[in-house]
Amino acid sequence: MQREELIAPERYNVVSEIENYAKQKGRKALLWLNEQGEQKEVTYDQLMKNANKIGNAFLAQGLKQGDKVLVMIPRIIEAYQVYLAALKIGLVVIPSSEMLRTKDLQYRISHGEVSGVISYYPYTDQFLSVNEYDRLITFSVGGSKEGWMDLDALMDDYSEELPLADTSREDMAFLSYTSGTTGNPKGVVHSHGWGYAHLKTAADKWLAIQDGDTVWATAGPGWQKWIWSPFLSVLGKGAQGLVYQGKFNPKRYLTLMDAHDVNVLCCTPTEYRLMAKVDNLSEYKLEGLHSAVSAGEPLNREVIDTFKNHFNVTVRDGYGQTENTLLVGIMKDMEVRPGSMGRPTPGNQVEIIDEMGTPVGPGEVGDIAVHLDTPALFKEYYKDSERTKMSRRGNYYITGDQAKKDEDGYFWFEGRSDDIIISSGYTIGPFEVEDALVKHESVQECAVVASPDEVRGTVVKAYVVLQSGFEGDNGLVEELQSYVKELTAPYKYPRKIEFIQELPKTTSGKIRRVELRQKENVTK
Numbered sequence: 001m002q003r004e005e006l007i008a009p010e011r012y013n014v015v016s017e018i019e020n021y022a023k024q025k026g027r028k029a030l031l032w033l034n035e036q037g038e039q040k041e042v043t044y045d046q047l048m049k050n051a052n053k054i055g056n057a058f059l060a061q062g063l064k065q066g067d068k069v070l071v072m073i074p075r076i077i078e079a080y081q082v083y084l085a086a087l088k089i090g091l092v093v094i095p096s097s098e099m100l101r102t103k104d105l106q107y108r109i110s111h112g113e114v115s116g117v118i119s120y121y122p123y124t125d126q127f128l129s130v131n132e133y134d135r136l137i138t139f140s141v142g143g144s145k146e147g148w149m150d151l152d153a154l155m156d157d158y159s160e161e162l163p164l165a166d167t168s169r170e171d172m173a174f175l176s177y178t179s180g181t182t183g184n185p186k187g188v189v190h191s192h193g194w195g196y197a198h199l200k201t202a203a204d205k206w207l208a209i210q211d212g213d214t215v216w217a218t219a220g221p222g223w224q225k226w227i228w229s230p231f232l233s234v235l236g237k238g239a240q241g242l243v244y245q246g247k248f249n250p251k252r253y254l255t256l257m258d259a260h261d262v263n264v265l266c267c268t269p270t271e272y273r274l275m276a277k278v279d280n281l282s283e284y285k286l287e288g289l290h291s292a293v294s295a296g297e298p299l300n301r302e303v304i305d306t307f308k309n310h311f312n313v314t315v316r317d318g319y320g321q322t323e324n325t326l327l328v329g330i331m332k333d334m335e336v337r338p339g340s341m342g343r344p345t346p347g348n349q350v351e352i353i354d355e356m357g358t359p360v361g362p363g364e365v366g367d368i369a370v371h372l373d374t375p376a377l378f379k380e381y382y383k384d385s386e387r388t389k390m391s392r393r394g395n396y397y398i399t400g401d402q403a404k405k406d407e408d409g410y411f412w413f414e415g416r417s418d419d420i421i422i423s424s425g426y427t428i429g430p431f432e433v434e435d436a437l438v439k440h441e442s443v444q445e446c447a448v449v450a451s452p453d454e455v456r457g458t459v460v461k462a463y464v465v466l467q468s469g470f471e472g473d474n475g476l477v478e479e480l481q482s483y484v485k486e487l488t489a490p491y492k493y494p495r496k497i498e499f500i501q502e503l504p505k506t507t508s509g510k511i512r513r514v515e516l517r518q519k520e521n522v523t524k
């Protein structure tokens with residue numbers, strides 16, 4: 001595929017892709033299930049009619065094209081409807097995980113100049129202490145909440161007809177925040193044209209969705225990964241998406257895949273690893289499964305072998321970031337080289353470059369970089385020209401990940417070039433965790449690094465020097481963990497804490513993280 005094939009028409013709205021399927025009456029869009037065994041189904045036609053009603057309600061309440069809305073809804077059908085409604089009228093969506101706490105929400109609302117918030121009703125309290133709360137247009141979903149408009153009730157007052165906003169391919173569609181090593185989260189700007197390029201890259205050859213498939217992509221709304229797979233790729237290919245609102249449990253996942261004859265599976269290595277460890281895997285058949293992909297962190301060989309042996313399907317790796325799309329991967333028809341991330345995806349110009357910005361030869365380690373001409377690359381970090389500039393070298397965007405390639409162009413992951421920790425697919429900035437820990441009365445100083453973990457790839461580990469008078473026992477470990485969960489977000493807490501007498505430092509007093517990483521056997 002050529003680069004030109006990834007460029008959307010000049011006037012383009014990504015919802016047009018999904019509307020095409022709504023013309024086919026009865027075409028199944030989503031099958032929703034929860035832990036209690038409840039079940040709901042929706043067709044493309046119903047989904048778009050509901051989205052249209054919601055879009056009309058948004059317009060009537062004063063939201064207009066170009067406004068930004070923060071959406072915090074879990075894995076329920078309403079999440080899809082709200083995203084479709086917002087994008088269709090040209091609003092910009094800021095995706096937000098339910099794990100975000102007031103500090104992160106406050107930042108997104110102020111920095112993103114948010115006009116409206118659409119939140120699942122149990123989460124609305126998180127917004128009450130946000131500074132600009134009074135000026136926000138607020139809608140609750142799934143239930144009513146005092147001071148919030150009840151979107152489920154309100155939408156029924158509006159028409160199920162709604163024209164598609166006349167958006168350009170350059171118009172912003174998503175503003176997705178992602179953690180940096182230091183400082184505030186970065187607002188990644190993606191346009192409607194990005195959505196087009198992403199669909200062309202990921203849905204056909206990587207997810208390999210075929211007509212009539214049931215696809216289970218497990219990412220939760222609020223993450224860019226959800227926009228990638230369960231939202232855009234599933235609905236943009238007219239497939240039926242399985243939506244499971246429940247806690248991750250490997251046996252339950254396998255049972256659901258059999259019960260609903262899942263054809264395409266997309267989840268993190270952590271989920272694959274835990275499924276591969278289930279006793280009596282032969283109890284599960286996964287007969288319909290023809291495509292299984294993994295993204296978020298490197299996948300290990302044993303898991304690929306287990307899935308191949310038991311289910312005759314090769315789990316294929318894929319690599320990308322919030323800032324782009326699937327950059328490197330094993331496409332369906334490609335030879336797998338276990339341990340390799342695959343090759344650059346068609347139409348996307350991905351290279352391994354040196355310090356001077358020049359592509360390196362086979363076997364040489366360098367930075368994974370994306371040519372700025374690549375249609376699925378983000379436009380910029382919102383209102384942050386400094387960090388946008390810092391992320392570039394010559395004509396390339398630098399991903400922060402390093403790799404080398406072999407003679408056949410397969411990429412082999414080496415590690416991060418910065419301090420970012422990737423754990424179970426989450427991107428975590430260590431300094432934010434350190435900042436939270438030192439606020440606790442018992443902590444004198446601390447340093448946070450990645451520590452290898454069989455299931456999660458790596459986990460956040462904190463080395464902590466205590467103030468005198470405090471004892472480093474299990475009780476304190478748990479207290480510090482809850483403290484960080486509350487101050488940052490539940491997924492960022494240090495799963496390992498080690499109390500030490502002093503941190504290794506240079507003569508000038510700088511913490512020698514490299515020494516701590518060596519202790520953890522993590523080399524960079």
Ligand SMILES: CC(=O)SCCNC(=O)CCNC(=O)[C@H](O)C(C)(C)COP(=O)(O)OP(=O)(O)OC[C@H]1O[C@@H](n2cnc3c(N)ncnc32)[C@H](O)[C@@H]1OP(=O)(O)O
Nearest residue numbers: 098219223224225248268270271321322424425426490491
């Ligand atoms: C381009 C991109 O890649 S975007 C980023 C995409 N990344 C992802 O989607 C992340 C993928 N990973 C996952 O979904 C999970 O790690 C899984 C499914 C693999 C494993 O899930 P789990 O082990 O159940 O929990 P998870 O790793 O999410 O940890 C979150 C922690 O917060 C807790 N938590 C979750 N939600 C909440 C909440 N609303 N309130 C309080 N605590 C919460 C969890 O209980 C867990 O804590 P625990 O381990 O002490 O029990």
